[in-house]
Amino acid sequence: MSQVSAISLLRDGIAAAKAGDKALTRRLLREAVYLEPDNEVAWLWLAGVAESPQDALVSLQRVLEINPNNERAREGLKSARLQAGVAEAKAGNKAAARPLLKAVVDQEPTNELAWLWLAGVAESPQGMMSSLQRVLDINPKNERAREGMRSARLQFAIAEAKAGNKATAREHIFLIIEQEPGNELAWQWLAAVAPSNEKALAAWQTVLELNKRPFAITRPKKSPKRIRQRLKPRHENAPSARLPPVRLRRNVELAAASSRLPTWTP
16 A cells, blocks of 8 residues: 555656646655665655755665666766755755765766865865865866965965964965965065064065055164064964064054955865
8 A cells, every 4th residue: 555655646746846836746755665664766756846955865865875877866866965054054964065075076076166165175375275275176267276385375375474483474475476476465474474673674674565555664763572573463373573673653553453354166
């Protein structure tokens, strides 16, 4: 009796799906798979009318448990995983998004969109740069990836600078400035990791020019320690001032106090 009922429910469910009534389709097909849990066709149709990518994923995985060779389910699973990963990323659930997107690129290494979103949920600047590099290997003209790479490189450079790895930080900051000469925060951090007072001063001068504020350079009357305290940046993302033996009028704490580390999302 249950076999006949499951077939009838499946037939009615497919008819409802073709008529565009997804809510009725879901109800009928859920009853069908309840009566016949191994009904491959019912699970496949249920995936097609799922309310969310996560629900589609569950149905498609069930199809493949029943029949690992179902090609339609395999193809649908790739799309559902990507959609589910993107949905989790947009909701801020990075830990849930990562394995879904990783599964997509494992199956499809040239999936540009999956690598882009994987960069957006990376656990570190290095992981972000690695994923974005894959995007650029696939499509060198991807502007979102280029923008994200600059953001990730800056985050990495700041982390290296805070860790005392000034040479590595400088190398990455130079790459950022080469591509984006007007990046004020990069110039600030370049001043912080400069190998000499002269180079630090030159970087601060560029910061001031970017702010378009008039300034004058004079020899300090106060001790370097007092000036450092005066120019100490208040924002956590701005570098501690590497102060050259000069005073920059109009408060060189200017941008350092107000800068924010840019965020990036796909």
